[in-house]
Amino acid sequence: MAVRAGLVGKTKARGLAAGGVTSKSLATKGGKVSRQGTSTAMRASAPAGVQTRSKARLSREAAGVGMGGRRPAGAKVRASSQADSGTEKILTVPTILTLARVAAIPFVVLAYTREGPTNVAICTTLYVLACFTDWLDGYIARRTGTGTKFGAFLDPVGDKLMVTVILILVTYSAPPEGLCAQFPALVPFSAGVIICREVAMSALREWAASSGPEVRSAVAVNNLGKWKTALQMSSLGFLLACKEGCGGNAVLTALSYAGPVFLLVSALMATYSFLVYFKGIWKFMVNP
Numbered sequence: 001m002a003v004r005a006g007l008v009g010k011t012k013a014r015g016l017a018a019g020g021v022t023s024k025s026l027a028t029k030g031g032k033v034s035r036q037g038t039s040t041a042m043r044a045s046a047p048a049g050v051q052t053r054s055k056a057r058l059s060r061e062a063a064g065v066g067m068g069g070r071r072p073a074g075a076k077v078r079a080s081s082q083a084d085s086g087t088e089k090i091l092t093v094p095t096i097l098t099l100a101r102v103a104a105i106p107f108v109v110l111a112y113t114r115e116g117p118t119n120v121a122i123c124t125t126l127y128v129l130a131c132f133t134d135w136l137d138g139y140i141a142r143r144t145g146t147g148t149k150f151g152a153f154l155d156p157v158g159d160k161l162m163v164t165v166i167l168i169l170v171t172y173s174a175p176p177e178g179l180c181a182q183f184p185a186l187v188p189f190s191a192g193v194i195i196c197r198e199v200a201m202s203a204l205r206e207w208a209a210s211s212g213p214e215v216r217s218a219v220a221v222n223n224l225g226k227w228k229t230a231l232q233m234s235s236l237g238f239l240l241a242c243k244e245g246c247g248g249n250a251v252l253t254a255l256s257y258a259g260p261v262f263l264l265v266s267a268l269m270a271t272y273s274f275l276v277y278f279k280g281i282w283k284f285m286v287n288p
Contacts, residue, residue: 092146094137095154101130101137102158105165112169112243124240130162131233159229160198166236167191175242178256186260187239193267194232197274204274208281218280228269235262 104126111123137155141147171188174180180187201219208215238259246252 090148090150092141092148092151093144094141094146095148095151097133097137097140098151098154098158101133102154102161104130105162108162109165109169112173112240115244117244120241120243123243124237127162127166127237127240131237134159134233163232163236164195164198166240167195170236170239173243175239175245175256175259177245178242178253179260180239180256183260186264190260190263190267194263194270197267197270201274201277204277204281208284211284215281215284218284219277222273222276224269224273224276228266228273231262231269232266235259235266238262 108123108126108130111119111126134155137151141151168191171191174184174187205216205219208219235258238255242252242256242259246256
C-alpha cells in the first residue's frame with residue numbers, strides 16, 4: 001500500500017510539473033501574440049512618415065537592396081540591362097525631322113538645276129522648311145526630353161551638309177541681277193571663307209574632344225555662332241529666291257542685294273568666331 005501511494009504521489013507530481021510547463025508554454029505563446037498585437041497597434045498608430053519609411057524598407061528588401069543601399073551583383077546587371085534597353089530607341093521625332101532635312105538635300109539640288117519659276121519656288125520652299133525643322137527639332141527635344149546622342153551628332157552634321165551644298169549651288173549659278181551681277185566674286189569669296197572655316201572648326205573640335213573636358217568647354221557653341229548661322233541661312237534663302245532674276249519684283253530686287261551682303265557678313269563673323277575659339281584653345285596647345 002505504501003508503495004502504491006508513493007507511485008500515485010509521483011504521478012501527481014509529474015502531472016503538476018507537466019501542467020506547469022504547459023501553462024508556461026501557453027503563457028509564452030500568449031506573450032508573443034500579445035506583443036505582435038501591440039506591435040501591430042503601434043504601427044497603426046505611428047505617424048505617416050514612420051509608416052512610409054517602414055514601407056520603403058520593405059520595398060527595398062523586396063527589390064533586393066540591403067540596409068546599406070547596396071544592390072546585389074545580379075540586380076546591378078539587370079538595372080544596367082534595363083538602362084541599355086532604354087537607350088536603344090533613336091528614331092525619336094527630333095531625329096526624324098533631322099533625317100528629313102538631310103533627305104531633302106538631293107531634291108533641293110534637283111530643283112535648283114532645273115529652269116523655270118516653279119522649280120525656283122520648290123527649291124526655296126524646301127530650303128525654308130529645312131531651316132524651320134532645324135529650329136523645330138531642337139524645340140521638341142528640349143520640351144519633351146526626347147533628345148538622343150545620335151540626334152545630337154546628326155543635327156549639326158545635317159546643318160553643315162545643307163549649307164555646304166547651297167553654297168556650292170549659288171557659287172555655280174549666282175543670281176543674274178542685283179549685287180551678284182555688280183560684284184561677281186562676292187558670293188564665291190564668301191562661300192570659300194565659310195567652307196574653309198567649317199573644315200578648320202571641325203578639326204579644332206575633334207582635337208578638343210580628345211584633350212579633355214576643359215578643352216572641350218573652350219570650343220562650346222556661343223551666341224556669336226548662333227547669330228552667324230542665322231545670317232548665313234537667311235542669305236542663302238535670299239539667293240535661292242533670286243536664282244533666275246528679279247523680273248521687276250521689288251521684293252526680289254531687295255533680296256538680290258541683301259543676300260550677298262548677309263553672306264559676306266556671315267563669312268566675316270565665321271572668321272571672327274573661329275579666331276575667338278582658337279584663342280581660347282591656344283593655351284592648351286602651347287602648354288605641356
